[in-house]
Amino acid sequence: MKRFQQALWSGTQALTLWLALAPCALGAQEQDPAPGKLVDKSLEALLDVQVDSVEGAARHSQRTTEAPASVSVITANDIETFGWRTLADVLKSVRGFHVTYDRNYSYVGVRAFGRPTDYNNRVLVLVDGQRVNDSIYDGALLGTEGPVDLSVVDRIEVIRGPGSALYGTSAFLAVVNVITKRGAQVGARQVSIEGASFDTYRVQASHGWSDNRGRDVMFSATKYDSRGQASLFFPEFADTNGGLALNLDGDKTTKLLGSATLGRWRFQSVFSEREKRVPTASWGTTFGDSRYFTGDTRAWASAAYTREIKGATVHSRAYVDHYKYYGDYPFNPLAIDGSLADAVGGEVSVRHRIGRHALTVGVEQRTNIRQNQWYGDDATHLSIDDQRHSSELASYVQDEVALTPRLTAILGGRFDWWSLKGGTGRPRLGMVYRTEKDTAIKALYGEAYRAPNMYELYYGSEQIEKGGDTLNPEVVRTLELVVERHLGRRLRVSASGYDTRITGLIDPELVDGGGLRYVNNESARSTGIELEGETRWPSGLMVRSSLAVQRARSATVDRLSNAPGQLGTLQAALPFWRRQLILATDTTYTSWRNAAGGERLPAYWLSNITATYRPLKWPIVVGATVYNAFDATYSHPVGLEFTQIAVQQDGRTAALRLSVNF
Amino acid sequence: MHLHGPSGIPLVRRRACWLAFIGLAVGLLAPHVSAAEAPHEDGRRVKALFVVNFLSFTGWPPSKLGPAPARLVIAVVGDPDFAALITAVAAGRDVAGHPIVVKAVQAPEGALDAHLVFIAGSQARNVPSILRALAGAEVLTVGDTDGFAQEGVAINLYTFDSRVRIEVNSTAAARAGLRLSANLMRLARVVE
Numbered sequence: 001m002k003r004f005q006q007a008l009w010s011g012t013q014a015l016t017l018w019l020a021l022a023p024c025a026l027g028a029q030e031q032d033p034a035p036g037k038l039v040d041k042s043l044e045a046l047l048d049v050q051v052d053s054v055e056g057a058a059r060h061s062q063r064t065t066e067a068p069a070s071v072s073v074i075t076a077n078d079i080e081t082f083g084w085r086t087l088a089d090v091l092k093s094v095r096g097f098h099v100t101y102d103r104n105y106s107y108v109g110v111r112a113f114g115r116p117t118d119y120n121n122r123v124l125v126l127v128d129g130q131r132v133n134d135s136i137y138d139g140a141l142l143g144t145e146g147p148v149d150l151s152v153v154d155r156i157e158v159i160r161g162p163g164s165a166l167y168g169t170s171a172f173l174a175v176v177n178v179i180t181k182r183g184a185q186v187g188a189r190q191v192s193i194e195g196a197s198f199d200t201y202r203v204q205a206s207h208g209w210s211d212n213r214g215r216d217v218m219f220s221a222t223k224y225d226s227r228g229q230a231s232l233f234f235p236e237f238a239d240t241n242g243g244l245a246l247n248l249d250g251d252k253t254t255k256l257l258g259s260a261t262l263g264r265w266r267f268q269s270v271f272s273e274r275e276k277r278v279p280t281a282s283w284g285t286t287f288g289d290s291r292y293f294t295g296d297t298r299a300w301a302s303a304a305y306t307r308e309i310k311g312a313t314v315h316s317r318a319y320v321d322h323y324k325y326y327g328d329y330p331f332n333p334l335a336i337d338g339s340l341a342d343a344v345g346g347e348v349s350v351r352h353r354i355g356r357h358a359l360t361v362g363v364e365q366r367t368n369i370r371q372n373q374w375y376g377d378d379a380t381h382l383s384i385d386d387q388r389h390s391s392e393l394a395s396y397v398q399d400e401v402a403l404t405p406r407l408t409a410i411l412g413g414r415f416d417w418w419s420l421k422g423g424t425g426r427p428r429l430g431m432v433y434r435t436e437k438d439t440a441i442k443a444l445y446g447e448a449y450r451a452p453n454m455y456e457l458y459y460g461s462e463q464i465e466k467g468g469d470t471l472n473p474e475v476v477r478t479l480e481l482v483v484e485r486h487l488g489r490r491l492r493v494s495a496s497g498y499d500t501r502i503t504g505l506i507d508p509e510l511v512d513g514g515g516l517r518y519v520n521n522e523s524a525r526s527t528g529i530e531l532e533g534e535t536r537w538p539s540g541l542m543v544r545s546s547l548a549v550q551r552a553r554s555a556t557v558d559r560l561s562n563a564p565g566q567l568g569t570l571q572a573a574l575p576f577w578r579r580q581l582i583l584a585t586d587t588t589y590t591s592w593r594n595a596a597g598g599e600r601l602p603a604y605w606l607s608n609i610t611a612t613y614r615p616l617k618w619p620i621v622v623g624a625t626v627y628n629a630f631d632a633t634y635s636h637p638v639g640l641e642f643t644q645i646a647v648q649q650d651g652r653t654a655a656l657r658l659s660v661n662f
Numbered sequence: 663m664h665l666h667g668p669s670g671i672p673l674v675r676r677r678a679c680w681l682a683f684i685g686l687a688v689g690l691l692a693p694h695v696s697a698a699e700a701p702h703e704d705g706r707r708v709k710a711l712f713v714v715n716f717l718s719f720t721g722w723p724p725s726k727l728g729p730a731p732a733r734l735v736i737a738v739v740g741d742p743d744f745a746a747l748i749t750a751v752a753a754g755r756d757v758a759g760h761p762i763v764v765k766a767v768q769a770p771e772g773a774l775d776a777h778l779v780f781i782a783g784s785q786a787r788n789v790p791s792i793l794r795a796l797a798g799a800e801v802l803t804v805g806d807t808d809g810f811a812q813e814g815v816a817i818n819l820y821t822f823d824s825r826v827r828i829e830v831n832s833t834a835a836a837r838a839g840l841r842l843s844a845n846l847m848r849l850a851r852v853v854e
Contacts, residue, residue: 043715043849049708050824075808077786214743408824440822486822486851490812536812579790616791 050358050402069430069444070482070496070530072158076181079150081573082586083610083625083655086150087125087178088142093569093586094158095546096530097174099142100562100636102647103232103249104278104294106143110160110173111500112526112552112563115507116596117639121453122172128180128259128268130300133170134323135341135368138453140170147272147298149222149255151192151204151659154181161478161498162428162448166349166360168394168416172450172476173500180259180268183208183216192621192659198249199227200655216261226251229650232279236643237287245288248279266304273297282642284514289330297324312352320344333377339455342370345392356402366392371454375461386458390419398428408432421451421473439485450474452506456518464508465517472520476502493533500526505554508640516640524560526552540575540582559594562637564603566591582612595637595645604634619661627653706744708826709806709819710751713780716804716817717757721841722777726800730759737773739792741782742766748780770795781815783807789815793834800839811853816840818853829853 072094084090088106092099098109108120115122119139125132127148133140141147157177159167167175186208194202206220228249237243253274260267275295281287302319321344327337349362368390376382398412410430417423426447433441452471460466482496507521528550536542545568552563559565568589575582587607592600610625628651635646717734727734734757738745745766752762765776770792773779779801781792786807793814796803803815811818816835819826828850835842 043712043719043846046708046711046715047825047827047849049826210742490853536809540813542809614787 070160074156076154081584086143087146095532096548102638103280112550114562123174124170125176127178135371136339136454138170144251144253145274145296147270152180152220154179162446172448183210183218186218190661194657196655197653201225214263218259220257222255224253240287245279248277250277269301271299286330291330294327314350316348318346337375339373343368358400360398362396364394373459393417406434424449442482444480446478448476467518472504474504491535495531497529522555524554543572545570561594561596564591564593584610599645601646604632621659623657625655710748714752719843719846720802723839733763734760735776736764736778737776738766738780740785774799778802781805789813
């Protein structure tokens with residue numbers, strides 16, 4: 001408690017000093033013009049006005065990307081054109097990101113950091129401002145386990161680096177901000193069905209409604225069921241049933257989403273549950289046993305209120321949040337594993353423009369009512385029965401100052417405090433410089449802090465030693481430079497370079513006896529250069545391509561595992577036949593990577609081809625995608641809990657979808 | 663868990679001091695830099711102002727727009743909120759004696775009598791059919807979605823680093839029988 005008080009006092013001192021100085025920075029400035037005056041501005045003057053919320057129609061926009069970071073935006077149109085089915089599919093094709101799948105969960109690596117079985121705890125995923133990362137693993141669900149169906153997504157903003165003070169826990173390497181559609185965008189009624197390889201079926205129905213008086217409602221329900229591969233071969237288990245896992249790849253999920261906007265209020269409720277059979281005999285379970293399942297349930301309900309008061313935008317939000325995980329592990333006998341987290345929380349932020357400053361101040365609070373983890377033979381014989389509760393508090397301030405018409409400084413600080421782990425404050429600093437011709441140069445320095453999660457701290461079984469008091473938080477410091485430019489009429493290019501250092505990286509290591517232990521594994525560093533270009537032609541042709549050259553190493557390991565040195569992406573879409581038919585390809589290149597033990601996994605190209613047909617006369621959309629069109633054979637490295645060093649991924653598969661609006 | 667940095671000063675206090683120092687530095691620096699004031703505004707409002715402004719920079723054939731006080735009609739397809747915003751912004755204004763009228767429509771057929779049609783992002787997949795429906799109606803098409811200008815919308819608003827900018831498809835404007843003022847073309851990126 002005393003440490004918290006000290007920290008709170010320091011934070012308040014800093015905040016007070018900053019707020020006291022901010023108005024002084026105005027000096028002899030003119031007053032902020034009344035909104036009416038903007039109307040009289042000429043076209044030239046309008047071109048000079050700096051705007052806040054930039055993207056699309058979202059009136060109650062969540063924290064928009066004011067950070068001088070490198071941001072990628074993926075639209076609903078992209079998702080349909082390239083046949084992406086989950087958030088993992090989308091992130092695979094984002095510059096500098098790579099995704100691995102161990103036939104249970106999907107994991108994302110950012111800038112060559114992709115630690116084995118980290119449950120994506122270093123990437124913050126938000127859906128309409130709600131934190132998707134749970135309170136046990138701080139994990140983000142990206143594959144079919146993800147909380148929303150992609151058909152309700154309006155756009156996804158991927159913000160690299162810990163660049164913005166607005167985002168806290170888990171905003172370590174990147175923030176993925178998923179924004180869902182409004183009722184007005186969905187249309188009255190829509191039903192879609194999809195069939196794909198391995199007996200996969202998906203049915204989705206949504207309903208949207210809106211009127212002219214600021215009311216908007218949207219519902220969506222999805223059911224997905226896949227039998228998965230009938231037979232999977234794992235040479236490491238060749239002595240059991242010939243190494244064949246039969247019918248052990250099944251995947252089912254149900255997702256529900258409802259949101260309503262009523263004037264200044266916005267309500268949302270999400271429910272998602274997913275169950276997967278696991279064929280890989282990970283954690284030393286019996287190979288070929290059909291009782292190996294994991295299930296994840298994620299749900300929340302939130303209410304938000306946004307209001308303009310005298311030129312300031314006040315945004316407030318409250319929510320209840322639920323996460324449940326269960327796993328049936330076929331050891332002899334069957335073991336059950338699970339966790340449960342319930343929380344309530346809220347946040348308030350105020351955004352105000354004072355002369356050349358745009359100041360955002362916010363406070364977030366979260367009470368974790370329950371953070372339970374258990375493991376054992378059955379409910380009465382639990383060898384782990386950890387039940388905790390905790391609370392979190394965060395405050396942040398961010399100021400964007402127009403130092404000159406071309407140069408903007410963005411200064412922020414964030415203070416996070418956890419009742420179980422203490423707290424710290426971290427700065428975020430950036431500068432953006434605009435040259436005459438559509439060119440922006442951004443320099444960023446950011447620091448972020450990741451406290452070990454409940455799983456790393458308190459979960460201890462025969463397999464995993466408790467981290468407890470020996471685990472210290474990780475700290476990341478990133479220095480980044482980004483240049484963005486339009487060349488000529490049709491081409492947009494960007495180049496960025498970064499140097500990211502993590503101290504105290506929390507990694508699992510093997511201990512004698514075959515168990516795992518989480519330790520602060522020295523320091524790690526990732527450096528890289530990324531290039532991206534996009535071009536659009538009058539015919540409708542769109543080509544986007546990127547290359548990332550990156551390297552992640554630690555003091556003792558020259559090349560971290562799961563750290564591909566080069567990543568390339570290519571997306572191209574070409575419309576035909578009066579734009580009724582669009583042919584598109586989404587191709588990625590991943591260079592060789594090391595598996596956990598240093599074994600080398602070869603490089604691969606992966607190409608998906610999608611055709612989308614939208615006839616002018618009927619309100620239907622027909623889509624067909626061939627995934628891994630050239631049947632590449634490739635594997636993803638897996639964590640230390642596997643006997644295998646890597647798991648082979650699917651060969652060529654296909655999907656056909658039809659959606660009807662009526 | 664210890665929160666002391668390498669120098670032994672409690673980490674929190676060190677960071678807070680640093681933050682305060684930066685604040686002080688910027689606070690002192692800012693007044694010394696002579697700069698025009700650059701206020702921040704709501705992006706949608708600025709776009710609404712652009713749309714109204716475009717009326718002053720476009721010439722319609724006399725068959726389409728008679729002499730004042732003939733009304734100038736703006737139709738917004740697919741975004742009733744934005745139509746309301748344009749109405750608010752255009753209140754009390756006129757263009758060379760022509761009053762401004764704004765309406766929200768669901769389908770392009772309802773916009774054939776308009777002089778300027780704003781196509782909202784929600785209509786992205788219908789752009790070709792909307793443009794076909796408006797062909798021959800001598801209408802200035804305006805949008806604010808990536809790729810619209812390339813698809814044939816005459817003026818598209820895009821945002822580049824917190825500022826709203828204009829890109830123009832002059833072929834599309836010419837095909838619609840409209841004349842775009844040189845003062846507008848000078849400020850825009852010409853896509854076609």
